Amino acid sequence: MIHLKRFVILFVIIFPAFTRAFQVDTLSRIMTTDHDYLLLTGDSGREYLYTELSRVQVDSEGNIHETPLTPEHIQDWPVIVEPGEIVLDQGDExxxxxxxxxxxxxxxxxxxLSFIPESAAIKEKRGSGLQIAVGYKVWLFIPGTAPLRGNVTASRQGGKIVVNNTSNKILRVAVSHCSGPGAGKCDDNSIISLPGTRKAFDVTKGKYVLNVYGTDRMQKKIKVITL
Structure with a gap:
């Protein structure tokens, strides 16, 4: 037990506290117009932030790869983020x-879209670093003009439901679960399904209804799957 206590104390001393000195209003956004925005709010102290963009792509085997977008090819970026550098004080929006x-x-x-902080206190007092500010990554889903091709299916596999998106589109799947006949309340959740991927989530007994929607401006219902 003595050794365990020493280990815990050492762990607390060596590893700094992680804090978030700012908030972002959402961690995902479906962008259906030419212009959109995110709202950042300062929580405590001054924070210097910079932004980074990365692109997510799915290969032929359903593996997801994320690649940073470089300033040298800014003309090819799907979106431009402004401002790219932000100074945020407590209470600022x-x-x-x-x-x-x-x-x-x-x-x-x-x-x-990553918001990466550099704490003002750490910037002014190099080496003190008792707190490390943690950033956010917001996922931007941007529908294209191509019509829907392919299909989306779902099946029960053990204690999970697996959604298989073989289409060319980003889809929103609204999941409704009622535990049994006459249940007083049903649970509703949504997942985003990327083209060419399989998404599994845990389930319990009872009926699940999956309403599948497009993510373009019309948000049209594509199909309903009952399991």
């Missing part, structure tokens, strides 16, 4: 604009 870069593209696109 800053709108970060997301503007489509050129005409709407044919294929659906998934981007990661």
């Amino acid at each position: 800053v709108r970060v604009r997301i503007n489509r870069n050129g005409p709407q593209r044919q294929d659906d696109i998934v981007l990661g």
